[in-house]
Amino acid sequence: MLIAMAGLPGTGKSTIAGHIGARLGAAVISVDPIEAAILTAGIDSDQPTGLAAYLVAETLSESVLSAGHSIVVDAVNAVDPAREQWIGLAQRQGVELRFVEVMCSDRGLHLVRLAARDARLPQLAEPNRHAVEQSLEGYSAWHGQSAATPRLTLDTSHSVESNVATALAFLTS
Numbered sequence: 001m002l003i004a005m006a007g008l009p010g011t012g013k014s015t016i017a018g019h020i021g022a023r024l025g026a027a028v029i030s031v032d033p034i035e036a037a038i039l040t041a042g043i044d045s046d047q048p049t050g051l052a053a054y055l056v057a058e059t060l061s062e063s064v065l066s067a068g069h070s071i072v073v074d075a076v077n078a079v080d081p082a083r084e085q086w087i088g089l090a091q092r093q094g095v096e097l098r099f100v101e102v103m104c105s106d107r108g109l110h111l112v113r114l115a116a117r118d119a120r121l122p123q124l125a126e127p128n129r130h131a132v133e134q135s136l137e138g139y140s141a142w143h144g145q146s147a148a149t150p151r152l153t154l155d156t157s158h159s160v161e162s163n164v165a166t167a168l169a170f171l172t173s
Helices: 013-024 031-040 049-066 080-093 107-116 129-138 160-172
Strands: 002-006 027-030 071-074 097-103 151-155
Touching (some): 013 027, 013 071, 031 049, 049 071, 080 097, 151 160
Parallel strands (some): 002 071
């Protein structure tokens, strides 16, 4: 199975993805550390490092799926081309695809989480409130093929345990 996470920075995607991966015994591939490695290698930040990171994540995911293992892809997946990338991969590999979209309905809580994020990847500028608001403006509605793929939306203003249980029920049904 290919599980593609989606949602704005600071909503809790990585936390949920880690729990899902651990509970299902699935590998987790996160786009952020890949992009950080690209920047560490000396590629200028004015280059399309985000696109490169998504393509590396797709290549790694394809390798894991080819070996017969499930994978969780931890990425924003804010626009249709990013979402279509995972649809195409699932079709090529003949595996089931499920999207797990993560959002936080409590704007204040989202901003607190965003401010508290660790600088885990110093090469990447941690998104601030303004950057997330701009991301929200660019976050595309789900339509086309993406709308036909099973998708669960989790609200991380609820507990991690509750969201993980809901996600596992969706993924194993």
